[in-house]
Amino acid sequence: MRIALALLLAASVASADLPSITIEAEEYTEAGGQVRVLDRPAASGGKCVSYWEEPGVAVTCAFEVAEAGDYCLTLGYALQWPDTRREVRVDGEVVPGLEDVLLPGTGTWADFGAITLAAPGAGRARIPLTAGPHTLTLTNIDSRGLAWDYAIFHDPATLLADVPLSDAELAVFAEALPATARRLLLDGPAEGDLALGDVALAFSGGMMQALRVGDVFLAVPRDVEMPVEWEHHRVEPIALATISGVPEAGHALRGVVVTNGTSFVTIMAGIGENTMSDDRASGIPSPLIVWRNGRPWRLALGAMEQKLGQGERVLPIDGVVISANEPLAGDLLSGPIPWVQIAWPPIIAGDLKVAAAKVGPPLTPADTRIEVHADGEDVVVRSSVDMPPALAQFYGIPQFEVRVHPDVSMTITTDAGETLELRAP
């Protein structure tokens, strides 16, 4: 937890103005009822406050504010119950919107998580604090315990957990994005996008600038200029966009994005020494916004970066998974909107390098992985692993195979028997 916290703070410090104020629950100044301080190695400071199951039991912590402002409040805790409720007071006064805060369970009493407090059906609460001493009081308003670890008052720009966005916050967020990404986020797909079923991808300046798969929106929060254009094709029942180029003699590059309407596969193929920088491909914008129960939430990218550091080939995010031919890695990039650059190494067959990744919902247990393998001089990419055509048809998932030849020309074949030949650049 402490490591995660450090990452999260590093992730968001660039645009935050107010200092973060961390309060350890175990250093409480007053307990109105029975509580116990427990040693928990996974907790911040190694301790938490627990055993306050009775309604009305209140725990008060004192804290000092150096800089006046409107702060958000994030609580860290572990909770084995499905959820519990607490009333939140500052200086003895109930915070508007936080009369009855629902804290979701974290799984077990040993799994510590964090939540930034929000009023029901709205964005995060903003708590005005003057400089000087204050108190924070949590009061049990049901009959369930809570292993309360810490509280942090912080700048709204500091993301310590996934947070629901108010309509105004979504508008501010969108305003900070390049025009293409902003348009896809707020208005949906337009002509020139690759849109099919639940998948919409927008390209700009040679990059896949933004995409939406189901309820998950991802974007590159900056404009990138490259002199390439995307071409669009249809091979029933899939749609695709391609770029190609010859940066110098002996080099060739081709990028392909294919969607079947539920997920998409991105493939980068190159020949020549420097066709993939640092021997890693990257091309998936970082996850940014998800819709939960109709509300937009902004994801805390630090948690994502931490998962990416674990060398997994599959990264789950709220109803979709990102999977690649090799373990995924992530670099957190700061800026007005911090983002994670997701990268992974390519498969190498002779002079040919091919990297492929898939983003979409896991519709079947077998549908979370992409298969990429060398086949003679070619590299073959299939849209899922261990999925026979008959099973794919049963689940209604259009399947396809992309065969990359040594000159980066490609043959794309769907399970419906349609093919598309993409000539070498």
Ligand SMILES: [Ca+2]
């Ligand atoms: Ca603690």
